[in-house]
Amino acid sequence: SQTIHQWPATLVQPVGSPLSLECTVEGTSNPNLYWYRQAAGRGLQLLFYSVGIGQISSEVPQNLSASRPQDRQFILSSKKLLLSDSGFYLCAWSVLDRRNFGPGTRLLVL
Amino acid sequence: KNEVEQSPQNLTAQEGEFITINCSYSVGISALHWLQQHPGGGIVSLFMLSSGKKKHGRLIATINIQEKHSSLHITASHPRDSAVYICAVGNNFNKFYFGSGTKLNVKP
Numbered sequence: 001s002q003t004i005h006q007w008p009a010t011l012v013q014p015v016g017s018p019l020s021l022e023c024t025v026e027g028t029s030n031p032n033l034y035w036y037r038q039a040a041g042r043g044l045q046l047l048f049y050s051v052g053i054g055q056i057s058s059e060v061p062q063n064l065s066a067s068r069p070q071d072r073q074f075i076l077s078s079k080k081l082l083l084s085d086s087g088f089y090l091c092a093w094s095v096l097d098r099r100n101f102g103p104g105t106r107l108l109v110l
Numbered sequence: 111k112n113e114v115e116q117s118p119q120n121l122t123a124q125e126g127e128f129i130t131i132n133c134s135y136s137v138g139i140s141a142l143h144w145l146q147q148h149p150g151g152g153i154v155s156l157f158m159l160s161s162g163k164k165k166h167g168r169l170i171a172t173i174n175i176q177e178k179h180s181s182l183h184i185t186a187s188h189p190r191d192s193a194v195y196i197c198a199v200g201n202n203f204n205k206f207y208f209g210s211g212t213k214l215n216v217k218p
Contacts, residue, residue, distance in 0.1 A: 038151075044196070044208045088151045101145075101153040 003027055006091050006102040013109055019064075019078040021105050023091030026072065031093040033074040035066055036101075038088040050074060081109045113137045116197050116209035123216050129184040131212045133197030136178065144171050144182045145196040147211070153196070156182070187216045 003026040013019060025031055035047040046059045048066035056066050063082060067075045074091060086109045091102040114135045123129050133142070144156040157164050157171040159180065164171050168187075173180040184191055194213050200206035 043210045044198075046206070090151075090153060099143075099158075100155050104151040104153070106151060 004091060004093055004100060004102040006089075006105050008105060009103065010106045011108070013081050013107065015083055015109055016080045019076070019081050019085070019107070021076040021089055021091075021107075023074040023076075023102055024072055025074075025093045028072070028093065028095050030071060031095045033068065034092040034094070035074065035076050036090040036092060038090065039084075040087065044090065048076070083109050085109050112210070113207040114197055114199055114209040116195075116212050118212060119210065121212055121214045123187050123214070125188055125216055125218050127187050127216075129187050129191075129214065129216075131182045131195050131197075131214070133180045133182070133199075133209055134178060135180075135197075135199045135207070137199060137207060139199040141200070142173055142180050143198040143206075144180075145198060147194040147196060149193075156195075184214075189216045189218050192216050 005024045007022055032049060032051050034049045036044045037047050038044050047064060048056055048058055050056050050068045053068055053071055056068060064076060064078050076089060086107055089105045089107060092099060114133060117132050140160060142159045145153050146156050147153045156169060159171055159173040161173060161175060168185045170183040180197060182195060192215050194211040196211045197209040198206045
């Protein structure tokens with residue numbers, strides 16, 4: 001069965017510090033991978049998606065970036081965090097008509 | 111106007127009540143998803159619908175493609191059903207539109 005891992009689960013970072021969130025998928029090959037953000041009291045917003053290694057599409061301009069160094073690894077990064085980057089970050093995968101979300105990372109920028 | 115509208119935004123029920131959450135959308139879709147988000151934040155996919163009706167335990171989801179409307183029903187609700195329920199539609203996963211969610215609180 002397919003499993004999706006995210007870490008860390010919770011992160012508190014100062015403004016201006018770098019960020020690296022990792023997502024890995026098990027049990028499937030060549031999935032589409034996605035990063036979503038849910039700001040407090042808001043819906044889910046698609047940040048990035050990837051259809052293959054090294055292929056990243058950005059949905060919204062921001063100070064975040066994403067990379068896919070391996071087939072089942074998706075990384076969300078920032079060089080300098082902003083207060084507005086606080087939120088709940090969800091990684092998701094899809095293969096054909098199967099899809100699911102990871103457990104999420106709660107990020108608080110102070 | 112949002113592409114996906116959910117109602118109600120908040121719902122409080124007594125244990126055992128029958129619950130209905132509604133979702134209307136304005137875009138053309140190939141599938142609609144009902145998602146469940148618990149207080150910790152994790153999201154679970156409950157149903158994927160492209161037509162008709164699906165049932166899983168006490169949960170029932172229906173969709174009317176012509177009317178662009180879907181409903182999620184919970185029979186014999188229980189406090190453990192308390193969560194945020196999110197409706198999502200899209201032609202493919204990376205172009206999904208999400209509703210703002212319905213926060214359900216089931217009291218014992």
